[in-house]
Amino acid sequence: MLGLATGPICLASCGPVVLPWMLVQPRGVRVHARQLSIFLAARLAGYLLFAALIWFAGLAISRSWTGRSWVFGSVQVALAAGLLIYAVAWPHAGCAFRHTHRNRLVHIGAPPDPRPRPTGAAALGFLTGINLCPPFLVAGVRAAQLPSLPAALLFFAVFFVGTAVWFTPFLSLGVVRRTPSFLTVARLAAVLLACWYGFSGASLLIEKAIYG
């Protein structure tokens, strides 16, 4: 119930990562379903890791743990790097447009693989999984109070299912036609969001380093 209730907040928190990343994927609901599944599975792994940590550390980890800023800042910087790689360096399907001229491939060598790799989805999913958003902290407090580790893991797994329901609308992005302009916009947005995460994460880390 907590996952379902806080789903919109989870969606809003992960939206800046998921939306531009999904938009630069090739067209097709099946491709999107596959990528989203990998993303969510990696996110679940992040959740379970956090559940285990939080159960061992107790409530302190989510309430007054001084290292929270380090984790939050580092995760944001890593997310920025992930988004930048997707937007700039990853040889995604957009390259197919660049290499196509009058319906013929004009580049020399093997054509680029239009299928997106699972590593990007897994990395972004894991990082958003351990990104400390408000619903996540609420769930963390509840999980830390549970009597056993399996109970904490189960709690986070069910919490994950509740929030994951809200991600299914992203599949509809698979039917949107990918034009070169569309892909350029998605990549530019990913760069801007990467800049934001980088700035935000770096600010947190600098602040922590100066003021402790």
Add this chain to the structure above:
Amino acid sequence: MASPALARPRTPAPPFRSIGRSILLTLPMALWALLMFTPSFQQHGRNSHIGAVAVILFMTTLFFLMMRTGKTYRWRRYFFVALGFLFPVGFIAALVALRGTMSIPIERMVSGDTPFCFMVTPMLLIPAAFTRTVIFPGSILPTASNPHSIAIMIGIWSAMTLVVGKAWCSYICFFGGIEEGFAAFPKHMKIRRLDPRLRLVPWAILLFVVVLSAALFEPVYCMWLCPFKTVTEYPAVHSVETAIQMGIFITLFAGLVVVLPFLTKKRTQCAYFCPFGAFQSLFNKINLFEIRFDREKCVDCTLCRTACPTQALSAESIRDGKTLLNCMKCGACVDSCKKDAAVWHLKGTKVALKPERARLLFLYGAWAMATMFGGSILANSVATMIGFLPFK
């Protein structure tokens, strides 16, 4: 010795319409302006009366000239630049009178005293839809300390968007006038070649601000990216973060609103940055008016493309007889076309059949909105400036 072509005396172009007919067509707009400013005559002091009379005369004269000459962009620009440069005068004076400073303190934001700006509209949508929360530190309904409430501005924006679509950006947006003014200063472009892909940047910024505003529950554009904070109001500088914000505002304003328009003669902020402009472009799809190109008359001289202040024309779009989605119907292309190939068009009718009728229909709507919204801003600013004069 001059060539025969140069030696031939230039004959002025005949007026588009007779004086009598132009006056007749201007009459409804003059009456509308009088109607709009009637409350000013009933309530306020002498300065407001002078401001109202000046604006009625100004708006009516410009409309008359549009009717008489058949030119739209040329005369609209006087109004639009005046709006852009005078809006900050009235707004800042009101802020200083109310708070004693241009900056908005955090207590004022908490109490919902921030005047609502239409730029925030696209950022409100997702949080409002999912959580029924308005992520702007303003009040929903007007209050004594904040008459520019969210409900009123959204209402005005919705009504005007239905009537004029993206033409909001060339008849109503008080920010666009500033850069149009700077773009009008130089005689020639200093920078001629601009990458057409830059047109996509506002869409990326729109996506960025909408998604991030939903995540952070704050209007990201206003907090970090609005160039016009420089000439309106800004968060009080009290930390490194607010100092960085202020630095971004000033840099964007200087670059996109002053320097680049001066060098390119384009509205660079509107064309290559403004996310609200991109959002507003979507409403061009449902608006009745548009600019079309008569392919039989077009000689591909590219005068229209050069004249367009927002790069809303491409070779492909002209070949298709259309503008791009980001056309703001300023009329620059129609005014510049020597072959009458660029025409105003009412959707659902045959292209170039009665373009002047389509232009008139559009202008009555757009100018009425401009008089109502921009006119009241102009009148207020004129009244404020009269108040600054040393003599009474």
